[in-house]
Ligand code: ADE
């Protein structure tokens with residue numbers, strides 16, 4: 001089997017995906033029309049041309065504008081369902097999805113509307129496509145702690161539907177410790193925790209996510225490589241890093257794909273995984289991310305297998321569920337390596 005077929009067919013888990021970032025322009029135009037909401041661009045091609053970013057903030061401005069057309073429970077269902085259909089074609093068996101409730105509650109859409117639409121699609125994803133999933137509530141770090149605490153309170157009736165809390169949006173100037181109290185409360189309520197750290201922000205933010213927020217995974221974590229002591233800690237504690245190569249390239253976190261630290265991370269013994277982040281904006285889902293990196297860094301089948309295994313191991317599935325999925329992954333690898 002060629003490396004390309006191997007990458008397409010290998011069973012995958014995705015651990016870093018913003019559902020609002022899977023909003024493809026075609027669906028965005030359809031929903032905008034349905035809801036009578038004017039878009040800044042009259043043609044899909046013009047919108048796509050705007051997907052040229054110099055940094056995280058330039059992307060976020062466009063990403064939040066796109067999310068503005070999501071109004072009804074059906075909109076959130078359609079958004080989530082479209083993502084599940086897409087990843088089903090890529091053999092993604094398990095996905096852990098971020099949603100940003102404040103992006104919607106801040107413009108008058110209720111938390112209930114957002115989560116009900118997403119959950120209904122995830123249930124259909126399980127029943128009709130056999131895709132297993134977990135949901136992660138991500139706080140917007142450019143907003144204040146009071147807003148995050150209020151959001152957490154609103155989420156409590158859905159406690160059993162949400163596995164973890166996360167932290168995303170504008171990293172620079174918004175260190176993890178800003179949300180220490182929120183994450184403390186979330187832990188007391190039984191939520192696990194993850195946080196975006198070291199995407200644009202310094203390695204100190206990765207330490208802060210670990211020490212102040214007690215996260216179980218670091219989302220991105222590229223800048224951790226600047227601090228050898230931190231690398232040693234991450235290796236020793238087996239903390240997964242949910243790395244997003246195409247995102248890093250599009251947001252200029254790396255200069256070019258050949259400079260991406262993915263292989264270095266693997267060789268250092270870090271529990272690194274590959275993810276798509278915001279696939280509709282960055283040019284690809286799981287398969288495209290893996291294929292692009294395999295080409296840029298000359299990855300082997302063993303490297304790809306390791307990346308996929310790390311994702312199942314680093315997921316928030318139960319040990320029994322992990323074992324079952326890893327057994328299938330190992331069988332695929334043994335047969336096709
Ligand atoms: N929200 C959506 N994608 C993000 C990213 N890559 N970093 C921070 N916040 C985000």
Ligand code: ZN
Pocket residue numbers: 016018168196219277
């Ligand atoms: Zn992200």
